[in-house]
Amino acid sequence: MRRGLLTMMGVGLLALAVASVAAAQQEVPTDDQVNAIAKQLYCPVCENVPLDVCPTQACQQWRDTIREKLGAGWTEAQIQQYFVDQYGARVLATPPATGLNWLVYLLPPLAFAGGAYLLLRAVRAWRSPGTASAPPVSPAASDDLYVEQLERELRERT
């Protein structure tokens, strides 16, 4: 009796699950849902034009594929992976961080850090060890100083 009840409950749950999947499948994805994914993809033909705005027939077909997959209940990551598997990593907006691609992310910050280091060294060399910064200026005097400087600069032929 108890076993029968469990079986019935199991069958019921299964039916519920099937019904909900079917419902999800029947729901047609909106253009906005399609575009949200298409926005992050680039087709190999129309290079550098995001898929969501590309007017070509081929890109229209890609969007239809996205709609189809969404309708079949695929997630965003799965759909992206599908296009990567089919056409290579170039369909992604940025290179995946693997192998040589690491360079694209590492070089700019390294170069910037190198530049900052060079600048720091140059600044140290330019600053004489004995020279302190100018003595603090009292707030009252600052406007006069400013006026003097302004006048001096205006007098200079620029």
Added chain:
Amino acid sequence: MIAQVGYFILLLSFGLALYGAAAAGYGGWRGRPALVESGRRAMLLTFPMLTAASLVLIYLLVSGSFQVEYVASVTSRSMPNYLKVTALWGGQAGSLLFWSWLMAAFATAASARRWDRDRELLPWVILVTMGTLAFFLSLVVFFENPFLRLWQTAGGQQVTALFQPRGTAPLVPFDGNGLNPLLRHPGMIIHPPMLYLGFVAFVIPFAFAIAALVTRRSDDRWIRITRRWTLFAWLFLSLGLILGMRWAYDVLGWGGYWGWDPVEVAALLPWLVGTPFLHSVIVQEKRGMLKQWNMVLIILTYSSVILATFLTRSGVFSSVHAFAQSAIGPMFFAFIGLTFAASLGLLISRWDGLRSENRLDSMFSREALFLLQNLIFMGIYIVCLWGILFPLISELFTGQKVTVGPPFYERATGPLWGMLLLLMGVAPLSVYGRASWQRLGTALWKPAAASLLVLAALWIGGMRNPAALLAGWLGGLVLAVTVYEFWRGARARHQRHGENFFVALGRLAARNRRRYGGYIIHIGVVLMAIGIIGIEIFQTETQGQLAVGEQLTLGRYVVTYDGLTQFDDPNERDRNVARAVVSVYRDGRPLGELYPRRDFYYAAQQSMTIPGVRSSLEDDLYVLLVDWEQIAQQGATFKIYHNPLVNYVWLGGLVFIFGTLVAAWPEREPGRERRRAPTRAAVVEA
């Protein structure tokens, strides 16, 4: 016949440029003024010669001489005459000729000065400008000849040659392919010439820099002579970029103006290195510092100009911009490599003579802040250069193609742009030389307090996005500092000279145009930043298929589909237009109709999506016709973008250009200045 004449003129110009460079260089080296003068005359001849060659090509374009390959590839019978003229730069060969013509014009203009004490620079200026011109003309003469004619062999094969090959007959197509429809937009018609004006004008400061290096002059004379050239180049480069953005917004139909397309990024490169150059030369003028660094910057600017011309013209990236395909890549790479190595070698050999005349007294001085600004600009430059080169490197070494798209550039450069805004707020209040943080703080606290009010207002207005709040605060700081600077200067003059406040303001700006023009440019940048933040952070979009009478909703806007007509344009028969009519409502109030359309060009087999846009200072509603049912004409798909604040980009662009004009406007003649000087001194003493 006339095409052959055009080619002959080109050939002569090439010879003249080569001779001019060689004669001036040799004459300068061996100290023979007569040879230098001969080189100068050769240079002066290149301008009228290339003007004639360009006029010949324009004549062929306008007269519809389709037997010339270039004419057939970029024009068609249905094109109006003004478009036929602009087809001069519509294709590869023509645009290279146009580049050369500008180079000859600028070289002539730059040499038309009283050389007096700078005569020693002349030979080397001629060598650099004519060397550059000879390179570009070599491309036109040997690889991309715009005067080649079409011929047909007995077997029906089409060949191109200047003179009739044996066994062929002349081929005169009935009509040409027409200019790429994407280029038939007012913004695009003047966008390339503006960019080229900027590119080519940067060659002049580079030529003077090289001349200064060769002649071992360590003073700032080359900078003073070319200051206006630099500003002129920068003005047109900026204008070219802004026009390109507007063109993309109006014509490309993706709801934005900057897609970080490699060709866009390539055109930005010279600007990214020219802008710090523009700032750091001031430090050399005022303090005799950064001499070596300024040389590095102008060498990089020149190399970036050649690189950008190559990248935008060669089709090395197949993207929306790269209309032209050709095999001139190796030539360009060799030229860029050679000139870069030679310039750098020359700089290194003169390195010790360019030591700083002053010490860096404080980290809070104007020169230190300019250095920091230089570092940040170089950071953005490296991100951009690397972003466009990496896909090529990846393909070369691994065979794997990759896309480096907007997310890369936005994440990498976003914080750097923010830091630049912060510097733009702080640096104008710093002083040269012996600065201190107390003095900077004293000058800064009032505008900083005002900028906090902007932050508070944004918060109270309901803004919670951290990036927008930060950008709003920084923009507020720059605005407050700039207004404060104008006010402080005008008040000082008002108190000193008893001038009316507005007179004082006007005279202040007129007497130091570069400084106050620069401040106006900063205001332009803030306005543009407001627009960029608006569209980057707050843009929303929706898309849907509608039957007539149905509607799409986006935020407060409702768009109703009223109908669609499709017809051949009676004025331009090559074009078929599908034009939709939609009504726009905001909060239920009707705002009028928009007409998004799709133009199809038969000859080019290409379509263009023209948005219907409702613009206000607050936002743009940007409607695109994505698709429609060809037969029933009942259903159509629309995409709608809501672009908040986007018009501040254009408004800021106008202010930006105005500021540059103020900074670049010629000063009074020095003679008049001297005569008037005692009067002013008398006023000061009184």
